[in-house]
Amino acid sequence: NAGVTQTPKFRILKIGQSMTLQCTQDMNHNYMYWYRQDPGMGLKLIYYSVGAGITDKGEVPNGYNVSRSTTEDFPLRLELAAPSQTSVYFCASSYSSKGNTEAFFGQGTRLTVV
């Protein structure tokens, strides 16, 4: 049971570099989300998608981009990395947005920008 898979698990970037965080799910979920979590804090929504070809901004979208070309994949792109983007990034998916639907999470990507 793969569930939600994120790669890489760890990454160190230099300021100004770019990278793509990969996220794939094998549960045929329509809804996918990207969050960032700073140490000891809650999760802040970066972007979300309600299905292939549809994405929208969350609470903290600046500095990030996403695409959703397939149901399975939801990559997060950082174009010009900044120290403020040092964080742990979580991808999640759910079957629907109805309240009693569980969100499943990947293991996270720990990103450090130096």
Place this chain on the structure above:
Amino acid sequence: TQLLEQSPQFLSIQEGENLTVYCNSSSVFSSLQWYRQEPGEGPVLLVTVVTGGEVKKLKRLTFQFGDARKDSSLHITAAQPGDTGLYLCAGHTLYNFNKFYFGSGTKLNVKP
């Protein structure tokens, strides 16, 4: 500021004590969920409360959804070291069903 504010932010207690964690918002939620997160892992769902005033029990954990559906609480009876972790509330608001918001988190440490 976050849409869902949790209190307290940190809680350190002795094994056997009781505790309550609060999750508050100025927005109405269609439902609220509680997750628990271990270090280095993603959050895992504990419970979902859907109806205003609803109370759900999960062994020593009791969850309540406020009547106005703007707040929720998590009460743990006789806490154990295995309860240690980060507790997060989360939900969808009524005005934007598709966004899934998380609370600011409560870090619980239960000392043996």
